Amino acid sequence: MAAARDLVLGVDVGTGSSKGVLTTLDGRVVARASRGPQPGTRRTTTPRPGYVEHDADAVWWDDFCAIARELTHRAADPDDVAAGRVVAVGTSGIGPTVLLADAHGRPLRPAILYGVDTRSVAEATDLEERYGADDLLRRCGSRMSTQAAGGKLEWLRRHEPDVFARARYFFMSNSYLAFRLTGEYVLDQHSASQSTPLYDRHEAAWIEDRCEEIAKGLPMPRLAWPSERVGAVSAQAAEVTGIPVGTPVAAGTCDAWAEAESVDVGQPGDLMVMYGSTTFFIAVTDGPRFHPSLWGTAGVRPGQSTLAAGMASSGSAVEWWRETIGSPAVGDLVAEAAAAPPGANGLIALPYFAGERTPFADADARGALLGLTLRTTRGEVDRALLEATAFGVRHNIDEIRAAGVDIRRVVAVGGGTGSALWPQIVTDVTGLRQELPAERIGACLGDAKFAAVALGAVGVDEAWNSVESATEPDPEAAEVYAGLYPAYRRLHEATADLQHRLSELERRTRT
Incomplete structure (x- = not known):
């Protein structure tokens, strides 16, 4: 036997x-x-x-x-x-x-x-x-x-x-x-x-x-x-x-942090972007780094340091739209969003449907859509919301870099990577290539690695997950988004006070 x-x-x-x-x-x-x-x-x-x-x-x-x-x-x-x-x-x-x-x-x-x-x-x-x-x-x-x-x-x-x-x-x-x-x-x-x-x-x-x-x-x-x-x-x-x-x-x-370890995000300059109802970021740094808008923590490997960030809503905002219009098939709506051009034919959104955590802490921030016309389609709204989350990703990455982190490698994880569209939009907005791992089951795979390291079967720095594919920036889309990103930032700045007033009205009237 x-x-x-x-x-x-x-x-x-x-x-x-x-x-x-x-x-x-x-x-x-x-x-x-x-x-x-x-x-x-x-x-x-x-x-x-x-x-x-x-x-x-x-x-x-x-x-x-x-x-x-x-x-x-x-x-x-x-x-x-x-x-x-x-x-x-x-x-x-x-x-x-x-x-x-x-x-x-x-x-x-x-x-x-x-x-x-x-x-x-x-x-x-x-x-x-x-x-x-x-x-x-x-x-x-x-x-x-x-x-x-x-x-x-x-x-x-x-x-x-x-x-x-x-x-x-x-x-x-x-x-x-x-x-x-x-x-x-x-x-x-x-x-x-x-x-x-x-x-x-x-x-x-x-x-x-x-x-x-x-x-x-x-x-x-x-x-x-x-x-x-x-x-x-x-x-x-x-x-x-x-x-x-x-x-x-x-x-x-x-x-x-266990999920980051599951996809071998462990060296200084590595960044995990987790696509889900919210978007979460973990950047491995070369020693303790601090930024008032971000969360500086110990990492998971001995002596390791990380900076983390998290958006309050991203996939949840897209899901709200899909549930609101009662789309019979999510795949059809994703196809319609993919068919719309970068910039969603002049539609721009803010993703703050549940306030925001980073890069600014504001529980009273609210979402927005600007540029609606009588020709706006449901696929364009869907794409604009995906693009809004991508602009939010870039905003956080800007702050991570401002803290002195040299981002060299990005790994995408989470349920939102099941469709190629969302990670590709983020790559085009940020200009960053993203690797997608072969195994995406999540944190429990990182837990298994912790167990193997504790046993002495593998070293903490050894690879645990292979790369299945990667997204590469599209130059034409990137040019469009480079022009829209400042508009995204200005839209929030120009409406922040109004967002707070509307948030207060909601608290008074919603039962």
């Missing part, structure tokens, strides 16, 4: 669904699994406006267990193409999140999610005044926002003091999974760097006096890099997951 091949398990827990893979030690995917909302349950809860929460056991842990059982069952079947033995585990998840747990590691309340939960506005403002915007930017990498875990902890201390007093653990999604698997209390360096104002980017360590001020009595987790082995699967965890007892577990990290 042939010896069972070694496999690694990667699982990513998401806001709306979770995914997992089994791969060989060189990154070849042999099995996939996913888990979405369960019948009769609400995966994400919003108990009050601005509050967005997850039940850590019912969502994070149950998703992980279900995916792990499915994939380990397949690995144990000698007749399955995924047959083998699981020898290491890596995880990632939504972040930064804040989950408080008692002395036994049991959650005391639902987890507060990342920047979509905006309850900590006042706390973020107060903490920025206390420590100073420049100090936060230079020492922590980012200014305060509702994204930062430190502000969420401050909110809990102020508003739920009884819960806070009982807390002995502070988890994010991947660190809670690591704890349930191994019993170890650990957080990866990248996720910790999203805990402004509690983490020092230069020292790669907690700022002890600030932790004492904001999280008095709450021990901070020990820090590790995402691909470090932090423990082994316990007998209790093995029973509910199917993963063998003693299997090494990597620390893991936040989902977007």
Whole structure:
């Protein structure tokens, strides 16, 4: 009988669904699994406006267990193409999140999610005044926002003091999974760097006096890099997951950074552009870089630094249009948009349908369409919205370059790469060639790499995903967009005050 091949398990827990893979030690995917909302349950809860929460056991842990059982069952079947033995585990998840747990590691309340939960506005403002915007930017990498875990902890201390007093653990999604698997209390360096104002980017360590001020009595987790082995699967965890007892577990990290690792975005000058409902950017930098409009964080490889950015809406704005007109076939509308010329016959849009995050933080920014005529077609509107997202990408890239980043390689990921049109428009607007990887399953593939590195099977710098194709700039389209980009910027500047007035009207009148 042939010896069972070694496999690694990667699982990513998401806001709306979770995914997992089994791969060989060189990154070849042999099995996939996913888990979405369960019948009769609400995966994400919003108990009050601005509050967005997850039940850590019912969502994070149950998703992980279900995916792990499915994939380990397949690995144990000698007749399955995924047959083998699981020898290491890596995880990632939504972040930064804040989950408080008692002395036994049991959650005391639902987890507060990342920047979509905006309850900590006042706390973020107060903490920025206390420590100073420049100090936060230079020492922590980012200014305060509702994204930062430190502000969420401050909110809990102020508003739920009884819960806070009982807390002995502070988890994010991947660190809670690591704890349930191994019993170890650990957080990866990248996720910790999203805990402004509690983490020092230069020292790669907690700022002890600030932790004492904001999280008095709450021990901070020990820090590790995402691909470090932090423990082994316990007998209790093995029973509910199917993963063998003693299997090494990597620390893991936040989902977007795991996805960057899944497509080998790891060298200074590499940039990942994630196409989805929102657009997200991760640029690997040559040491800590700071910019008031961007998020400076630790990377996922030891000593690595990144700058990140994120648009509030992009694919979601296009999807709004497609749902509004009731297009019977998305493919038909994409074809109509592709048939329209660059510039959509004089139609230009702003993509701020959900405000904006970067390169300017403005929750009251709003979308716009300028240049409508009686001859405007639905395909032209669709193209104008895609072009608006591309102009937003260029705006963010301009800021990344202003921070001193020399962008040398761009990799496109996410569901929006399923059609060639959107990435091509972005390439024509930015002038940047984009590589599209062969495997686009997402963060769970990066988690599998973390597991393989933790095992010592591969080096952290080794390639994990091949390039399938690339987009190249079209000179004629690029010339059109070079003329339109300044108009896009001026349209926002000229209407910003009006956008805010309309946003206020919406708040007063919408029920």
